[in-house]
Amino acid sequence: MDRIDNGLRRFWRVVSLMAVLALLVAACGGSGGTTTTAGGTTTTGGGTGTTQPTGTTEPGEQIGGTVTVYGTWGGAEEEAFRAMVAPFEERTGIQVQYTGTRDINTVLSAGVQSGILPDLAGLPGPGQMAEWARQGALVDLSTVIDYDQYVSETSPGFVELGTVDGKLVGVFIKAAVKGLIWYNPNVWTGGDLDSWDAVVAAANAHEGAQAGWCVGLESGAASGWPGTDWIEDFVIRQSGPEVYDRWYQGELPWTSPEIRQAFEAFGEVIANSYGGSQYAIATNFGDAGQPLFTDPAGCLFHHQASFMAGEFFPNYPTSPQPGEDFDFFIMPTINPAYQGALTGAGDLFGMFNDTPQARALMQWLVSAEAQQIWVDRGGAISGNSKVTSYPDPISQKSAEALAKAEVFRFDASDLMPEAMNAAFWQAVLDYTQNPGNLDRILEDLDRVRQDAYGG
Amino acid sequence: MTGTLTAVREPEPAPPGPQERRAGTAYLAMLGFPVGAHRWYLGHTLAGVLYVVTFALLAIARFALRERVEQDFAPIWTVAVGLVVAQLVLDAIAIPRWARKPSRDVPLPAPLILLLGVLATIFLLPFLLDVLGSAFSGIFGGNTRVGRQVAMMIIAIIGVPLVLVGYIVLMEHTLRHFTDVAQRRIRPWLWLLPALFFLYTFLVYPTYGTIRRSLYNRAGDTFIGLENYRWFFESPNTLTALRNNVLWLVFFTVISVIGGLLVATLFDRVRYENFAKTIVFVPMAISFVAASVVWRFMYVWNPNLPGSKQTGTLNAIIVALGGEPIDFISTRGINNFALIAVACWIWVGFCMVILSAGIKSIDRELLEAARVDGATEWQVFRRIMLPLLAPTIAVVTTTMLIFALKTFDIVYAMTNGNFDTNVIALEMWNQFSYAEYGRASAVAVVLLAAIVPVMAYNIRSFRRQEEVR
Numbered sequence: 001m002d003r004i005d006n007g008l009r010r011f012w013r014v015v016s017l018m019a020v021l022a023l024l025v026a027a028c029g030g031s032g033g034t035t036t037t038a039g040g041t042t043t044t045g046g047g048t049g050t051t052q053p054t055g056t057t058e059p060g061e062q063i064g065g066t067v068t069v070y071g072t073w074g075g076a077e078e079e080a081f082r083a084m085v086a087p088f089e090e091r092t093g094i095q096v097q098y099t100g101t102r103d104i105n106t107v108l109s110a111g112v113q114s115g116i117l118p119d120l121a122g123l124p125g126p127g128q129m130a131e132w133a134r135q136g137a138l139v140d141l142s143t144v145i146d147y148d149q150y151v152s153e154t155s156p157g158f159v160e161l162g163t164v165d166g167k168l169v170g171v172f173i174k175a176a177v178k179g180l181i182w183y184n185p186n187v188w189t190g191g192d193l194d195s196w197d198a199v200v201a202a203a204n205a206h207e208g209a210q211a212g213w214c215v216g217l218e219s220g221a222a223s224g225w226p227g228t229d230w231i232e233d234f235v236i237r238q239s240g241p242e243v244y245d246r247w248y249q250g251e252l253p254w255t256s257p258e259i260r261q262a263f264e265a266f267g268e269v270i271a272n273s274y275g276g277s278q279y280a281i282a283t284n285f286g287d288a289g290q291p292l293f294t295d296p297a298g299c300l301f302h303h304q305a306s307f308m309a310g311e312f313f314p315n316y317p318t319s320p321q322p323g324e325d326f327d328f329f330i331m332p333t334i335n336p337a338y339q340g341a342l343t344g345a346g347d348l349f350g351m352f353n354d355t356p357q358a359r360a361l362m363q364w365l366v367s368a369e370a371q372q373i374w375v376d377r378g379g380a381i382s383g384n385s386k387v388t389s390y391p392d393p394i395s396q397k398s399a400e401a402l403a404k405a406e407v408f409r410f411d412a413s414d415l416m417p418e419a420m421n422a423a424f425w426q427a428v429l430d431y432t433q434n435p436g437n438l439d440r441i442l443e444d445l446d447r448v449r450q451d452a453y454g455g
Numbered sequence: 456m457t458g459t460l461t462a463v464r465e466p467e468p469a470p471p472g473p474q475e476r477r478a479g480t481a482y483l484a485m486l487g488f489p490v491g492a493h494r495w496y497l498g499h500t501l502a503g504v505l506y507v508v509t510f511a512l513l514a515i516a517r518f519a520l521r522e523r524v525e526q527d528f529a530p531i532w533t534v535a536v537g538l539v540v541a542q543l544v545l546d547a548i549a550i551p552r553w554a555r556k557p558s559r560d561v562p563l564p565a566p567l568i569l570l571l572g573v574l575a576t577i578f579l580l581p582f583l584l585d586v587l588g589s590a591f592s593g594i595f596g597g598n599t600r601v602g603r604q605v606a607m608m609i610i611a612i613i614g615v616p617l618v619l620v621g622y623i624v625l626m627e628h629t630l631r632h633f634t635d636v637a638q639r640r641i642r643p644w645l646w647l648l649p650a651l652f653f654l655y656t657f658l659v660y661p662t663y664g665t666i667r668r669s670l671y672n673r674a675g676d677t678f679i680g681l682e683n684y685r686w687f688f689e690s691p692n693t694l695t696a697l698r699n700n701v702l703w704l705v706f707f708t709v710i711s712v713i714g715g716l717l718v719a720t721l722f723d724r725v726r727y728e729n730f731a732k733t734i735v736f737v738p739m740a741i742s743f744v745a746a747s748v749v750w751r752f753m754y755v756w757n758p759n760l761p762g763s764k765q766t767g768t769l770n771a772i773i774v775a776l777g778g779e780p781i782d783f784i785s786t787r788g789i790n791n792f793a794l795i796a797v798a799c800w801i802w803v804g805f806c807m808v809i810l811s812a813g814i815k816s817i818d819r820e821l822l823e824a825a826r827v828d829g830a831t832e833w834q835v836f837r838r839i840m841l842p843l844l845a846p847t848i849a850v851v852t853t854t855m856l857i858f859a860l861k862t863f864d865i866v867y868a869m870t871n872g873n874f875d876t877n878v879i880a881l882e883m884w885n886q887f888s889y890a891e892y893g894r895a896s897a898v899a900v901v902l903l904a905a906i907v908p909v910m911a912y913n914i915r916s917f918r919r920q921e922e923v924r
Contacts, residue, residue, distance in 0.1 A: 105888055106884075106887065131890075223871060276758065278756070278758065278782050278785065282756050282784065282785060419886075419889035
C-alpha cells in the first residue's frame with residue numbers, strides 16, 4: 001500500500017467514527033428534542049394567550065378540544081364536579097377529562113419538576129400553591145377570568161388566600177365552614193349554645209346519650225386531620241388570629257402555652273367521647289357521626305365541617321334529614337376578645353397550562369351559574385357570594401355563617417408545609433392514644449418545625 | 456461478509472476517463488442518481504440544495520402550523536447550516552483525494568446522508584406527531600390527546616427500529632475501514648452500545664443522580680455532605696422505620712419460607728395436591744392494596760359498648776370465643792405483626808410453588824432407598840430432602856428478604872405508617888411528597904445499600920445452581 005492510501009484509510013476511520021458518535025449524540029439529543037416538544041405544546045397556548053384579550057371566549061362559543069383536570073374529588077364529589085361541567089361541555093364542545101387522585105400533592109409536585117401537568121388542577125393547599133406560584137408553574141388568573149367581578153363576588157379572605165406576590169393564582173371552587181357542632185335535635189333539645197362553657201357542661205352531663213362527643217380520626221393516609229381541626233378551632237378561639245397566624249407560619253413553638261392549651265382542651269373532648277380514644281382512632285371521620293342517630297344515642301355532639309350535611313349524614317343507615325334529625329351551631333367563642341372567629345377551608349383551583357380550553361373552563365367554574373349546580377346537590381358552600389340559594393336550611397345556615405364571620409382563617413394545617421402537616425396529623429393520633437406523652441409529642445413537632453419551614 | 460448489511464450500493468469499477476468524472480459518478484451513484492449521467496459538481500450542488508430545501512420546508516411547515524416561532528426553531532437552522540458547511544468542507548478535502556486514488560470504499564457522504572436522515576426524523580418528529588395526531592384524532596372522535604398518543608405509538612413502533620437499523624448499517628459501514636483484527640475487537644462493543652446506552656440511561660445515571668442528590672439540601676443547590684444521612688440515623692421516625700424493617704426481615708421471611716416449605720412438603724404426596732396448592736397460591740393473584748383493604752375489614756375493631764357489634768371477622772371470632780376484642784391496627788406491639796401476617800398470606804403461595812418444584816426435582820429413588828434402609832419420615836426430610844433443597848431455599852429466602860426490605864403497599868394502605876408501623880420505603884415516599892428530595896434520596900440510597908448484598912448473594916447462588924444443572 002502506498003502512502004496516500006494509508007493516509008486516506010486513516011482519514012476515513014476518523015471521519016466514520018465521528019459520524020457514529022454524531023449519530024449517538026443525535027439520538028441523545030433526540031430524546032431531549034421530544035421533551036422540549038412536550039414543553040412546546042404546553043406553552044403553545046401561552047403564545048396565543050398573551051395576544052388574546054381577556055374574556056374573548058364566550059361560554060356559549062364552540063371551541064372543541066379537551067381540557068385535563070386533576071382533583072382530589074372522588075365518589076359523590078366527583079359526580080358533583082361532573083354535573084357542574086356537563087353544561088359547559090355541551091355548550092363549548094370541550095371535553096373535560098377529570099382524574100381524581102388522593103395523592104394530588106405528590107402527583108403535582110412531580111409534575112412541576114417534570115413539566116408534565118394537567119391544564120387545571122385542584123391544589124393541595126395555599127402553602128403548596130404559593131411555592132408553585134413562585135416557581136412560575138401557575139398561570140396568573142387575573143388575565144383569565146374577569147378579575148374585578150371575581151373580587152366583587154368573593155369574600156376578601158378567599159381572594160387574599162389565592163393571591164401570591166400580587167398575582168391571583170388560585171380560586172376557590174367551593175368552601176367549607178369548619179368548627180360546626182352537629183347534634184340530633186331529638187336528643188339534644190337545648191338548641192344553639194353560645195358559650196363554650198355551656199357546651200362543656202352539656203357534654204359532661206350528656207343527658208340522653210352515652211357520651212358527650214363523637215370523634216372519628218381515621219382517614220386513610222390522612223388519618224388524624226379531624227383532630228387538627230379541633231385543635232385549630234381551639235387555638236383561634238382561645239388565643240386569637242394573631243397567635244393562629246404565627247403558629248401556622250412556624251414562628252410560634254408547639255411547646256408554647258397557647259398550643260399546649262389547645263391540645264389539652266382536645267384531650268378533654270377525647271376523654272368524654274363515645275368509645276374512648278381507641279374508638280376515635282379506629283373510626284372513619286365519615287362514620288363518626290353515626291352514634292348521634294342510634295337509639296340510645298351514643299353521643300350528644302359531633303364537631304365537623306359543613307360538608308357532613310351533604311355527603312355523610314344523609315347516607316347513614318337511618319337516612320337522617322337536615323333540620324329534623326340533624327342541626328348545628330357554630331362552635332362558640334371561648335375568649336371574648338376573639339368574638340366571631342371562624343375557620344374554614346376550600347378547594348383551591350389553579351391553572352398550569354394556558355390553553356383556550358383551560359381558560360374557558362376556568363371562567364365557567366368561577367361563575368355563579370356553575371357554582372349553583374354544585375351547591376344544589378347539597379352540602380357544598382360556594383365561595384361566590386352571588387350564590388345565595390341553597391337547597392336546605394343547613395347549607396343556608398353554613399353559608400350565612402361564612403358570609404358574616406368577623407375573623408376568618410383558613411385551616412391552619414393546610415397552610416403548613418406538607419411535612420409539618422403530616423407530622424401534625426400523626427401527633428393528633430399519638431396524643432389521642434397517649435395523652436400522657438404530650439411533652440414529647442410537642443417537642444417532636446418542634447423538631448419537625450425547625451426544618452419543615454425554610455428552604 | 457462485513458458489507459452484507461450495508462444498504463449502500465457499491466460503485467461500479469471506475470470506468471476509464473478523466474479522474475474528475477469518475478469521482479462525480481461515484482458520488483452520484485452513492486446519492487442514488489444514475490451513474491455516469493451527470494458531472495460530480497452537479498450532484499454536489501443538488502445535494503446541497505436538497506439539504507437546504509429539506510430544512511427550509513421543515514421549518515416553514517412547523518412555523519406555519521404552529522403560527523409562531525418555536526423555541527427549537529433556531530437549532531434546526533443551526534444544524535442545517537452546519538451540515539451544509541460540514542459537507543462542503545469534507546467534500547473539499549475528500550473528493551480530490553478520492554479522485555487521485557479511487558478506493559472501493561464508498562466516500563464519506565454516505566454516512567453523512569444516513570446521519571441526515573436520522574436527524575431529519577428527529578426534528579421532524581414533533582411535526583409528524585402534530586400531523587398524524589390530528590389525523591388520528593379524527594378517527595377517535597376528535598380526541599386530540601388519544602390521537603397524539605396513537606401517533607406517538609406508531610412513530611415509536613416504526614421510528615425506533617428505523618433508528619436502530621440505521622445505527623447498525625452505519626456501524627457496519629464504518630467497520631469496513633478497519634483491519635480484520637480491529638474489527639473483531641470493536642464489533643461486539645458497537646453492537647452492545649445501544650443496550651449499554653439504555654442501561655446507562657435507566658439504571659446507572661439514576662443511581663448516580665440519586666446518590667448525588669442525597670448529598671445536597673432540599674432545594675438541591677447546596678452541597679451538605681452527609682447531613683441527610685445524619686438525619687436518617689438520628690430522627691426517631693426513621694429509626695422506628697428501620698426497626699420495623701428488621702421485624703419484617705425476620706418474621707416475614709421466616710414465616711413465609713417455613714410456611715411455604717411446610718405446605719409444599721405436606722401436600723407433596725396427597726391426592727388433592729393441585730387443588731390444595733391452588734388455594735394457597737390464590738392470594739398471590741390479589742394486588743397488595745386490594746389485600747390490604749380486605750384485611751382491614753378482617754381487622755375491624757369496635758368498642759365493647761351497648762349496641763355495638765364486632766363487624767371485623769377476627770374480632771367477631773374472638774368475642775364469640777369469649778375474648779376481648781383487639782384493635783389490630785393501632786395497638787403497638789400487635790399492629791406490625793398484623794401487617795406482616797397480610798404479607799405472609801400473600802407470599803406463602805409463591806414460596807410454596809418454588810419449593811414444591813424443588814421437591815419434585817429430588818430423585819424419588821433416593822428417598823425410597825432411605826426408607827428401605829429404615830429411615831423415618833422425619834429423618835428422610837431432615838437428612839435428605841432438606842440438604843438437597845438448600846439451594847432452592849436460599850433463593851426463596853433471599854427473594855423474601857428483598858421483598859421485606861422494600862415493603863411499601865401494605866403499610867401505606869393499612870396504616871400509612873401511623874402507630875409506629877412506618878417502614879423505610881414508605882418514609883422515602885413521604886419525604887418525596889414533602890418535596891424533601893435530598894432526604895428522600897438518602898433514604899433510597901440506604902435502602903439500596905441494604906438490598907445490594909442480598910441481591911449479590913441471590914445472583915451468586917442462582918448462578919451456582921445453574922452450574923450444577
